[in-house]
Amino acid sequence: MRLTHSLARLALCSAIMMAPFAAQAQSDENVKIGFIVKKPEQAWFINEQQAATAAGEELGFQVVRLGGEDGQEVLSAIDNLYSQGAQGFVICPPDVRLGPAIMNRAEQYGMKVITVDDQFVTSSGEPMEGVPHLGMSGTKIGMQVGEAIAAEMQARGWDMDEVAALRITNNELPTAVERTDGATQALIDAGFPEANIFDAPQQSTDTSGAFSAASPVLSQRGGFEHWVIYALNEESVLGGVRATEQYGLAPENVIGVGINGSGAAFAEFSRNNPTGFHGTVAVSSTMHGRQTAEDLYRWIAEDEQPPANTETTGTLMTRDNWQDVREELGL
Secondary structure (H helix, E strand, C coil), X not given: CHHHHHHHHHHHHHHHCCCCCCCCCCCHHHCXXXXXXXXXXXXXXXXXXXXXXXHHHHHCCEEEXXXXXXXXXXXXXXXXXXXXXXXXXXXXXXXXXXXXXXXXXHHHCCCEEEEECCCCECCCCCECCCCCEEEECHHHHHHHHHHHHHHHHHHHCCCHHHEEEEEEECCCCHHHHHHHHHHHHXXXXXXXXXXXXXXXXXXXXXXXXXXXXXXXXXXXXXXXXXEEEECCCHHHHHHHHHHHHHHCCCHHHEEEEEEECCHHHHHHHCCCCXXXXXXXXXXXXXXXXXXXHHHHHHHHHHCCCCCCEEEECCEEEECCCHHHHHHHHCC
């Protein structure tokens, strides 16, 4: 209820705070865009913003990098961008349900908007039309995770009937649901018993939030020797892996597969002793940042409409091949 009220207040504030503003006329040489991300300290978003900046330096436009970890910060960031003369922004929103309020503010300022990674939804939970989006195919990438876990269980000779799956969930984020549902479906298709899949709802999509969610599940289901772990991103899977370590499970009894392909995974693969973090389905955050920034620039400078919805898939990165995949994807 509190979140609903907060969203309503943001929408109302956005609607009445000011009269509509006309778009600021700028020459191509003076194009300036914003790049707003929900977790500016995470490696994935650092890579995205750096790639957007590099694209701007190459093509001749400016990129203002900002964070927006809640609705009020996002609206303040948009105000900031307008005051600097920006004509649009790329955004990964902290809550996809903020889409209507964000678009209302952007339209008042005459700004063009592209979403990256997480797509705006309407009040009924449907994707917002008219806002170009570039993101992962959540279901397909989730299925890649499930297939990778199933293949590794087979390689280790595990009996699936005696394995437990820790599904770290965030049902408030449609992208997360698509990924974990995709992984679940792939596991079930491979013969994994659905009754052995246990949910761990996380309050935040980072390592600490996943650790807190995973720990009680492991304690309650202590009869299993082998565990597999999946979630919406690799930070969350790493939180689950850390929880198994605290619980006393040996690394060889854990298979965790994440999604992204960022510094968190690189650090894990670089450790001298392998952990239960088996791999991650790597997607080029560099490509996401560069492509959306370039699309927005051409939309502003050349009136070239971006694709309505672009979906990407990933490549499995493990301890054995991570450096090659990192180079291949430009991470």
